[in-house]
Amino acid sequence: MSRPYDQPIVDIVNYVYHHSLNQDDEATWKCARTALLDAMGCAIETAATSTECRKLLGPVIEGTVVPDGFRVPGTELQVDPVKGAFDLGVLIRYLDHNDALGGAEWGHPSDNLGAILPVMDWLSRESLSGRRVHDGPPLTMQTLLIALVKAYEIQGCYQMRNAFNAYGIDHVVLVKLASTAVVCWLLGMTDEQAMATISHVWMDGHPNRVYRSGANTIPRKGWAAGDAARRAVQLALLVQDGQPGAPGALTAQPWGFWERTFGEAGFLLPRPFGSWTVQNVLFKSMPVEGHAISAVEAAILQGRRFRQRGLSDPLKQIQRIDLRTTAAAFLIVNKHGPLHNAADRDHCIQYVVALAFLKGSPPEAADYLDKSPWANSEELAALRERIVVQSDPRLTEDYLDLDKKSIGAGMTVHLADGSSLPQILIEYPVGHARNPKTPAAVQEKFFQNMGLMFSATEISRILGAVQNPDTLISDFIDLFVQPPAKARF
Numbered sequence: 329m330s331r332p333y334d335q336p337i338v339d340i341v342n343y344v345y346h347h348s349l350n351q352d353d354e355a356t357w358k359c360a361r362t363a364l365l366d367a368m369g370c371a372i373e374t375a376a377t378s379t380e381c382r383k384l385l386g387p388v389i390e391g392t393v394v395p396d397g398f399r400v401p402g403t404e405l406q407v408d409p410v411k412g413a414f415d416l417g418v419l420i421r422y423l424d425h426n427d428a429l430g431g432a433e434w435g436h437p438s439d440n441l442g443a444i445l446p447v448m449d450w451l452s453r454e455s456l457s458g459r460r461v462h463d464g465p466p467l468t469m470q471t472l473l474i475a476l477v478k479a480y481e482i483q484g485c486y487q488m489r490n491a492f493n494a495y496g497i498d499h500v501v502l503v504k505l506a507s508t509a510v511v512c513w514l515l516g517m518t519d520e521q522a523m524a525t526i527s528h529v530w531m532d533g534h535p536n537r538v539y540r541s542g543a544n545t546i547p548r549k550g551w552a553a554g555d556a557a558r559r560a561v562q563l564a565l566l567v568q569d570g571q572p573g574a575p576g577a578l579t580a581q582p583w584g585f586w587e588r589t590f591g592e593a594g595f596l597l598p599r600p601f602g603s604w605t606v607q608n609v610l611f612k613s614m615p616v617e618g619h620a621i622s623a624v625e626a627a628i629l630q631g632r633r634f635r636q637r638g639l640s641d642p643l644k645q646i647q648r649i650d651l652r653t654t655a656a657a658f659l660i661v662n663k664h665g666p667l668h669n670a671a672d673r674d675h676c677i678q679y680v681v682a683l684a685f686l687k688g689s690p691p692e693a694a695d696y697l698d699k700s701p702w703a704n705s706e707e708l709a710a711l712r713e714r715i716v717v718q719s720d721p722r723l724t725e726d727y728l729d730l731d732k733k734s735i736g737a738g739m740t741v742h743l744a745d746g747s748s749l750p751q752i753l754i755e756y757p758v759g760h761a762r763n764p765k766t767p768a769a770v771q772e773k774f775f776q777n778m779g780l781m782f783s784a785t786e787i788s789r790i791l792g793a794v795q796n797p798d799t800l801i802s803d804f805i806d807l808f809v810q811p812p813a814k815a816r817f
Contacts, residue, residue: 417442524573
């Protein structure tokens with residue numbers, strides 16, 4: 329009898345393979361469809377506007393032809409499913425505009441679509457061409473939504489109480505974990521094969537989050553999730569072809585994952601796997617690191633107050649700006665000194681707050697580029713130095729409270745004449761599940777992003793396909809294919 333796999337590995341496979349989601353729970357399915365559309369809109373936004381990202385796309389060797397390969401949205405490219413997972417993961421994530429979820433670990437659940445969609449599209453095309461007999465679940469919209477909900481849930485449950493960042497491990501380890509589990513299911517692999525594949529996730533080396541931190545923040549933070557999605561697909565295919573797993577990948581001593589990180593206590597999950605995460609993600613209304621969104625909203629409102637008072641010169645008329653925020657924001661995006669690139673700027677809470685205050689509106693992806701006038705603004709740089717960021721215990725407690733899940737920030741502006749603009753406190757920014765403005769904002773964002781490449785008629789077809797549970801995924805992906813001339817660089 330073979331040795332049983334570590335219990336957390338078994339639990340994930342049991343959930344993915346044997347837990348039935350409530351088909352009558354329309355709230356869950358509505359959130360899943362919204363998450364899918366939001367992520368695809370982010371991918372199109374990136375494909376249409378980022379020359380930097382486009383350089384990362386396509387076959388590893390130029391000119392490689394992949395019959396029945398994944399058709400990369402917003403492009404004319406067709407690649408194998410491993411490279412496809414990287415490409416779509418990069419498109420969804422690169423501009424920091426896709427959904428997010430906070431906890432002891434921060435992350436972006438829609439990153440998992442980078443692995444899910446290319447595998448389903450490739451399997452669909454291979455099945456239709458007769459190259460493959462598919463033994464897994466139907467390659468339809470309904471299956472896609474199930475895979476989405478389950479990947480979101482695995483990542484979300486692990487994020488709540490497990491701080492991988494405390495060991496220098498980047499949060500994309502959970503993209504690799506969740507994506508691996510659902511990809512195995514989609515491929516029609518057995519429970520045993522799925523457990524073997526997940527064991528390889530824990531045996532992998534994991535990215536060090538240095539590329540998201542301080543002066544070392546670089547564009548890799550925009551393609552790290554795509555890299556994790558790529559690895560998830562690669563591991564699944566290796567095991568499907570016969571590679572065995574290591575049942576004690578977590579618990580083995582002295583080299584198991586827990587021995588090197590969390591210790592014998594292992595992982596802590598706040599609840600059994602279900603469908604909570606997809607209903608509680610933060611949909612980003614602006615391309616801003618999630619911990620800074622409330623601060624940006626407060627800055628826009630304070631800037632409006634400032635101008636309503638008849639004031640017009642922030643550098644002469646503002647002494648300092650006090651910003652209370654969460655411990656997570658203080659750790660991740662509180663940054664002083666020179667900012668070296670776009671990735672560095674969008675991970676600086678002082679930069680985005682000063683930008684929003686001066687601009688009077690939310691940051692846009694172009695505002696972070698080296699060529700942006702804001703990146704070279706002496707006024708912005710000077711105002712940034714007057715922003716004092718403090719970690720607030722109550723805001724941190726509410727951020728970690730699963731019944732609240734707020735993302736709080738309070739801003740007070742102290743003027744040179746000794747008066748102040750009273751604190752504005754934002755706890756549930758637009759995009760948060762508790763903010764009533766969220767549904768309309770997410771819809772507006774989707775239409776704006778899709779409008780960069782598609783007509784109203786084409787967008788309508790995409791919306792219709794998402795509503796139809798029997799839509800073939802290859803047909804769905806075909807709706808997103810565009811020649812390179814549509815990209816707006």
